[in-house]
Amino acid sequence: MKPLTLHISAALVLVVxxxxxxxxxxxxxxxxxxxxxxxxxxxxxxxxxxTVSIGVNxxxxxxxxxxxxxxxxxxxxxxxxxxxxxxxxxxxxxxxSLSPQYVYAQDAAPRLTGxxxxxxxxxxxxxxxxxxxxxxxxxxxxxxxxxxxSLAIADPLTAQNEARERAIKALEDKAALYARLTGFSGARLxxxxxxxxxxxxxxxxxxxxxxxxxxxxxxEPGETTVSIDxxxxxxxxx
Numbered sequence: 001m002k003p004l005t006l007h008i009s010a011a012l013v014l015v016v017x018x019x020x021x022x023x024x025x026x027x028x029x030x031x032x033x034x035x036x037x038x039x040x041x042x043x044x045x046x047x048x049x050x051t052v053s054i055g056v057n058x059x060x061x062x063x064x065x066x067x068x069x070x071x072x073x074x075x076x077x078x079x080x081x082x083x084x085x086x087x088x089x090x091x092x093x094x095x096x097s098l099s100p101q102y103v104y105a106q107d108a109a110p111r112l113t114g115x116x117x118x119x120x121x122x123x124x125x126x127x128x129x130x131x132x133x134x135x136x137x138x139x140x141x142x143x144x145x146x147x148x149x150s151l152a153i154a155d156p157l158t159a160q161n162e163a164r165e166r167a168i169k170a171l172e173d174k175a176a177l178y179a180r181l182t183g184f185s186g187a188r189l190x191x192x193x194x195x196x197x198x199x200x201x202x203x204x205x206x207x208x209x210x211x212x213x214x215x216x217x218x219x220e221p222g223e224t225t226v227s228i229d230x231x232x233x234x235x236x237x238x
Contacts, residue, residue, distance in 0.1 A: 044225050
């Protein structure tokens, strides 16, 4: 948080940062004293949706064969995800690569051994309770990589507005406190600004639980933190 600057007219400026204080006393002025403050508000609630990256890999002697194997594997994964209820609009290719593979030996030129192809898909799961089962279906269909999982709130506006209310309340309480401590009767808001809302969610790494007799991969959603920072300029009132 930036240092608090309290302008007691144009004649007196009191800067408070931690326990340090400094004062300067030039000629007096009739300008109304002003107070600049910042405040933070946050709300925590369980996430209700997730995005997960799902990948397949293939190796073959030729580039065309590696790409063909990779394509077929990803097609099976996509079919499994759609069978699990994930619609086209919630599926997006996020990575595609093809690279030669070499063996390196001392005092010898690199020897080409084949090609590796990789394809990565991002799936958005709008029913968080089904995320584990969706991941397991993808693995059963041939997915070889389960990457990062991002948990989120599908409609964060309600939580953002509650965080705004808390931030404004904290800002007003802080202004009233400083007004009282410096001998004023109150503080009137002159200017208000808001920083960009922030949403911070847990980012669990998944390991599939697909095995005989096992249930779906467990998911612990934790809580998503929605926060708002505000800044305000107040006029101190006698």
